[in-house]
Amino acid sequence: MTPAADPRAARRRQTLALAAFLVVQTLAAVFFVGDVIGDLRANPASIHFIFEALVTAALALGVLFGTFALRRTIDLLRAQEAALDVARGALGEVIDSQFADWGLTPAERDVGLLALKGLDVAEIADMRGAAQGTVRAQLTRIYSKAGVTGRAQFASWFVEDLLGEGLRRAPAS
Amino acid sequence: MAAPSGIPAAQPAASSASVAAAPPRPPLVWDPVVRLTHWLIALVVLLNAVLTKGGGSLHVWAGWIGLGVLVLRLVWGLIGPAEARFSAFPPNPAAALRHLGQLARGRPDTHSSHNPAGALMAYALWALLAVTMLTGLVMTGGRTPMQLDDERAAVAQGDWSVLVKDGASADADDGDGDGDDDGERGGLGKAAGEVHEVAANLILVLVFLHVAGVFVESRATGHNLLRPMLAGLKAGIRRRGHRE
Structure with a gap:
């Protein structure tokens, strides 16, 4: 593995870890939503239900924003890789044409x-x-x-x- | 300069500058959310179709986990990267048939996301998974696996009041058949059970077709379709293996 590839591999591992975390958060949110729906059928007017519903809504929103953030991270990573490839290709062309000139x-x-x-x-x-x-x-x-x-x-x-x-x-x- | 060795770059990277009008090709690597949700769903299907006992605690847990994973993938289909979004692979039966025709002649077009037949397969699987999960929820009365475990533990200890209380409160709340989970095993619960079973078997059939499709398509196009779905995982495992 070339040393140049390492930071990119590290960032890729990072997005994978973020995605895994997102999956866990989503699972938690789904379980909480299920719990809240259960409470809704049992006793919709209690303080317990209202509080839990608010917390669950906050969690669901947090997961949604986390999803957006992960999407942006992935886009950024790809843009960087594309730019690096363009630069690498361009330098290769410069070297080729200069060698030809000489x-x-x-x-x-x-x-x-x-x-x-x-x-x-x-x-x-x-x-x-x-x-x-x-x-x-x-x-x-x-x-x-x-x-x-x-x-x-x-x-x-x-x-x-x-x-x-x-x-x-x-x-x- | 040579292309970087090692892990293939993410989708739009390689050779965007040198090859101007290259035909579209499937992603070199699917993004991590697509990969994780794909394999978790595969694991849940395998668990619940083959290994767990229907209605058992593990079965219900796996079903709920599958529900969460499916929700995440569907949200990702709205806000994920371009090739993971529904807009990249709209359901189009005509295009799917055309694609299968090309495949039969051995020269299928390549696509930047799922091919039309694969897209249709994804939608069919998602729909069947949703049906299976929803009917499963009807069969368990929408209770979370934690609640089910609690109730089972209570009943096992000889405390049957949870069952009585639950049925009574459901009846008191509304009479539209919400309490069909325990007392009356007929009606909605029974229908849900039938649908649950049929949908689950259909999923297994589609999974078989899906795997066969990936194999045939990979052979025909020369693009290995399995690697992009594995890539990150495999690289991670290999690297961890090196350190030890």
């Missing part, structure tokens, strides 16, 4: 992407089944095509876009 070969694009993700030379070589020397040579060519001095500048090239006004796109749908 004229990277397919192999260099793969290596460049892995380097952006923070893998070191040994890991990239391992992943691609290539020699470390090959990867190092590819990285050097990438840096020279991009006109940067090294990995840090290479990565910051894209981070800069995120910090500025870039990537402010509305969802396409």
Whole structure:
């Protein structure tokens, strides 16, 4: 599981817990309503009945508002996830088109992407089944095509876009 | 960048930007209220159809719990997220028949909520559940399981006055047959019992069709329809298992 997915999973668990709580509240409300209806048939004028009916009405209203609140939470969560996906997709497009502009070969694009993700030379070589020397040579060519001095500048090239006004796109749908 | 691995994202997320005119597809995950109410109702049906004794304390408890869960799902159908709302799957028998025809030819359309046949199934099940619960309430005189337990405990101790008092007060209140629960077993109570039984058996038939429908539809569309109803639960169980 990637670390980026964790807060979202936590929020999803939270909505599940809220929903479970809502179910319990609804059950309580239904039992109280049943009790009140029973009292209504027995003795509708007593203080006991009136008080209990008020409390039950308050509980039912509370459950209704809880339902509304849960609905809003779910909507918010989905909006955030959609926004995150748009941003992620947009960054991917920016990287792709920039790599194309620099004229990277397919192999260099793969290596460049892995380097952006923070893998070191040994890991990239391992992943691609290539020699470390090959990867190092590819990285050097990438840096020279991009006109940067090294990995840090290479990565910051894209981070800069995120910090500025870039990537402010509305969802396409 | 690769799509995030792990739990599938909630409904509108994935690929909304890249694929402009993709066909609608069922939710990747139903919201937690839909999932919880679905499985609680399934549990109640299983309990009360197979495991509990009709009229027994557990049976009545489960029925009341089912009533609460059904109420919550119906409220959620009015104010829940888009795909859980009734407006997302209006009952439409013609569309349902069309869908079954497509299914028979192996190329059913996909839908963003329940497909028309599934929607009709949901409404039929809800209606039958409501009928079963209401007739159950008539059979128990509308008493909560707590009240029934109290009365049974009193009778078991030899105190029959609860029965007498109840019948008397019901008769005194109004003579329209509210007190049919204990004294007179005929009339309304008997009819309710018949309806209760027929509706309960119909529910079992529909449940079988429902499960078969989910299986066939999943095969035909290539969308696993069971996973969105399970997702959160399964992920939760898996994660808890990892920690232990």
